Amino acid sequence: MSESQAHALLRRLAAGDQKALGEFYDLYAGLANGLALRILRDTADAEDVVQEAFVQVWRQAARYDPRRGSPQAWLCTIARTRALDRLRRRVSRREDATDAPPVGTDTPQTEEAMTVRKALDGLSADQRRALELAYYEGLTQTEIARELGEPLGTIKTRIRTAMIRLREALGPEAS
Amino acid sequence: MDERLMEMAPLYALGALDGDELGDFARSLPASPELQAELAGFEAVVGRLALLHATAPSQRLRPRTLGAAGFFPAPTPAPAVRREPASRAPWLAWAAVLAAVAFGALFAWERARLVDARRQAAELKQERDTLAAEITQARLQLAAVQEQLGREVAFRELVAHRESKQALLAGLAPAPAAVARVVWNPGTREAVLLAAGLAPAPEGKVYEAWVIAGGAPVPAGTFQVDADGKAVLRLPTVEETRSVKTFAVTIEPAGGTAAPTGPMVLAGAV
Numbered sequence: 001m002s003e004s005q006a007h008a009l010l011r012r013l014a015a016g017d018q019k020a021l022g023e024f025y026d027l028y029a030g031l032a033n034g035l036a037l038r039i040l041r042d043t044a045d046a047e048d049v050v051q052e053a054f055v056q057v058w059r060q061a062a063r064y065d066p067r068r069g070s071p072q073a074w075l076c077t078i079a080r081t082r083a084l085d086r087l088r089r090r091v092s093r094r095e096d097a098t099d100a101p102p103v104g105t106d107t108p109q110t111e112e113a114m115t116v117r118k119a120l121d122g123l124s125a126d127q128r129r130a131l132e133l134a135y136y137e138g139l140t141q142t143e144i145a146r147e148l149g150e151p152l153g154t155i156k157t158r159i160r161t162a163m164i165r166l167r168e169a170l171g172p173e174a175s
Numbered sequence: 176m177d178e179r180l181m182e183m184a185p186l187y188a189l190g191a192l193d194g195d196e197l198g199d200f201a202r203s204l205p206a207s208p209e210l211q212a213e214l215a216g217f218e219a220v221v222g223r224l225a226l227l228h229a230t231a232p233s234q235r236l237r238p239r240t241l242g243a244a245g246f247f248p249a250p251t252p253a254p255a256v257r258r259e260p261a262s263r264a265p266w267l268a269w270a271a272v273l274a275a276v277a278f279g280a281l282f283a284w285e286r287a288r289l290v291d292a293r294r295q296a297a298e299l300k301q302e303r304d305t306l307a308a309e310i311t312q313a314r315l316q317l318a319a320v321q322e323q324l325g326r327e328v329a330f331r332e333l334v335a336h337r338e339s340k341q342a343l344l345a346g347l348a349p350a351p352a353a354v355a356r357v358v359w360n361p362g363t364r365e366a367v368l369l370a371a372g373l374a375p376a377p378e379g380k381v382y383e384a385w386v387i388a389g390g391a392p393v394p395a396g397t398f399q400v401d402a403d404g405k406a407v408l409r410l411p412t413v414e415e416t417r418s419v420k421t422f423a424v425t426i427e428p429a430g431g432t433a434a435p436t437g438p439m440v441l442a443g444a445v
Binding site for chain 1: 182185186188189190191192193194211215216217218219220221222223224225226227228229230231232233236237239240241243244245247289292293295296297299300303
């Protein structure tokens, strides 16, 4: 399905078409689930996040503006935010499930995923590490600098350079 | 366009911006289509990173999710998502602007939650680290107290044992005011030395005890004295203790030596 079709689905959702939510779910549930699973490393927690994210999409679809990003980016922002929220709550309960082995797969399943993998592989190890700390662990630039014991300016430049390289390597989203 | 703000876009998209920069960026975003476009490009990158991990959830999640959504009323249709030329329907343009602001607010709200959660997590992590450090400290103190208690119990048993003997050690020329006592059990070869009136050992030196049974002196442990010039040393259980003739203490280099090299400060024949 193309991005424009995803936009169309969101317009139907915004109009209160619940069948469209099922179609949107079929399109992106794997994406949201994989992301939540990678962050939380727990199947049950990840599925809770997926449910919350899609319910939020249903409730707020009317406010979606295609000019501000793709439906996929919007859903991933919601799912990632909720997964990181849950990760924080887990820390507050003194649980440390992040030591658990990764669940799910990092093996690219689609051609587009392979492109992403290749783009990431094109980054330096330092750039990838800083990016991962922000993306999967929700650390800020200051926290990353502290974690890696490097100057804040170095970390900012490293992340910015990594993101620009990824944007160049990935090109525009498939449509 | 402010180059500094444009440079913040990739970090904002990742949710990694913090401090004053986060406030500056969030304030500037609603009024800058250029910044919004830059951000959208990086948010697309962030969204596409999720492709790496795509993993189908269990079959039961779909009905569960759709069922959960059914508890909420259908979203109110928003004309703003339709883009109409402003000249034909000016109110639609205004609605579009309002919707854009609302959607911007939605993103901002998501981000604000992320920032709050991050701050809260940092505080909780700090609290956890503090508690963990306190627990470690308490465990160390407990171990030290248990060790001390164990030593005292062992010493009391040693003193009370009917086979135990006692020897007095007199202070020699380097430490004329010093005095010491050794309590030992020839059968079990346990021995404890209690010293008093000793000055702190010179820099880089320690006191070292010796058991002399006729042959060469056998090293029996090193020690330092406390602020009152006192020390208690539990001697190792060496064979020579069974037939000890003399206990002695010398000053030796830190770490001790295998044979005495420094001045003798205490000695006592059995």
